[in-house]
Amino acid sequence: MSQELTLRTAAWYGDRELRLELPESWEVETLWPDTPRPLRLEEIAAAMDRPVGQPPLRELALGRKRPVIVCDDLTRPTPANVIIPLLLQRLEDAGVTRQDVTIVVGGGSHRPAGPDQLVRKVGAEAMASCRVLAHDCQRDLVRIGRTSFGTPVLVNRRVAEADLVLGVAGVYPQHSVGFGGGSKLALGVLGKRSIVALHYGHPSVAGTYDVDNEFRRDLDEVAEAIRLRTIMTLHVDANRQIVRAVSGDHRIYYSEAATFSREAFTAPTPGDADVVIVNAYPMDVSLTFTRSKGMAPLYQVAPGASRVLISACPEGLGYHGLFPFLNGPRFERLVHQHRRLSTVRPTALPGKLAQRARRLTRTRRRGAGGPAAVASPPVAPGPAKPIWLHAPDVKPGMLPDFIPGLQLVQSWADVLRALDGEQARKLHVRLLVYPCAPLHCLQWKGGERTGYLTEGLVG
Secondary structure, three states: OEEEEEEEEOOOOOOEEEEEEEEOOOEEEEOOOOOOOOOOHHHHHHHHHOOEOOOOHHHHOOOOOOEEEEEEOOOOOOOHHHHHHHHHHHHHHOOOOHHHOEEEEEOOOEOOOOHHHHHHHHOHHHHHHOEEEEOOOOOOEEEEEEOOOOOEEEEEHHHHHOOEEEEEEEOOEEOOOEEOOOOHHHHOOEOHHHHHHHHHOOOOOOOEOOOOOHHHHHHHHHHHHOOEEEEEEEEEOOOOOEEEEEOEEHHHHHHHHHHHHHHHOEEEOOOOOOEEEEEOOOOOOOHHHHHHHOOHHHHHOOOOOEEEEEOOOOOOOOOEOOOOOOOOOOOHHHHHHHHHHHOOOHHHHHHHHHHHHHHHHHHHHHOOOOOOOOOOOOOOOOOOOOEEEEOOOOOOOOOOOOEOOEEEOOOHHHHHHHHHHHHOOOOOOEEEEEOOHHHOEEEEOOOOEEEOOOOOOOO
């Protein structure tokens, strides 16, 4: 006898159900987020027509000749293909033809999207009627100044030349700035020099869900410099369906949007669970972004717990220009160190060294049993069991033969055999499932603080 676990998998590449058999005797708890029902299209349109702190788009776009729509790429689950047709209709109502609209899919330092990825993100209608571009952080950039933090602002030329900049973004946990969305969307259309300065020029917020930090304040200035004020901001559920939509001036409503994520997607850390299954959907397009966005609970399991990662990885390994995984430069650690030093002003270096020393001192004094010196809790001591990676969409050659810390297992039956071997002596097995791990906001210490462990990965 067995019981069945149903999860969603393959974001952007089918978004299909994945049915997995589990032993009947296991106690299974699935941590579904507490999200509202999916919005109907007319409800999303109504949110667009009632912007916060701004006139409706039909008025805002009057007389504009070079509007640009900025959205994130497939590494984020934001359904821009649902929103962009609504934006285009309102631009047309204001007298803007679709041929005059440019859509920039901003991936920051990610590999620029190809034609197939672009059409998945923006939709076939927009692809056929508008100018659709994949941002390249190395090419066709315009420098428009510096922020008060000293960050050089190099931005996509089409964005710099636009007379109206609109955004489509989602709010998801993000290591450096608390959550994505809002001014974080601007990073996707910046040059690599700007992106490096932003990531290495500020103290890490250590994985908390706090949006009040220097990194975001710097991004706020960047967004203002490129005139990115009007954003359609979305929240999606565990099935990548839109459950919340707000439009208008993101500077006014963003804090409330982040609060919604913290509350709706809160989840406990694994505690004493015997087996932990983490589903990387809806950020499971590649192993690189699965690793940076979808594995946090697996680093916080109890000693002896079994660990399973589910990720479709339809794009294989993937690529991140700042934080590559298995396809970076030969001397990657030295590159990181050089970048950190290159963004630090000489006058600020003593202060940064002193700040780092204070953090290390606090950590040693408090130890593993005291209050956390940083947001991420200490990893359980002792050797951890391997992470069994179940990647149902991966074909031979799509991933490296050796993946540090992971054991690729193609068949779910083989995963169960591995788990049975690890848990064979236990009469009672407790399984905890994170069905949409990249969206979860993890709690610990009685819910007093929240954060997530990413091993320093961002992007």
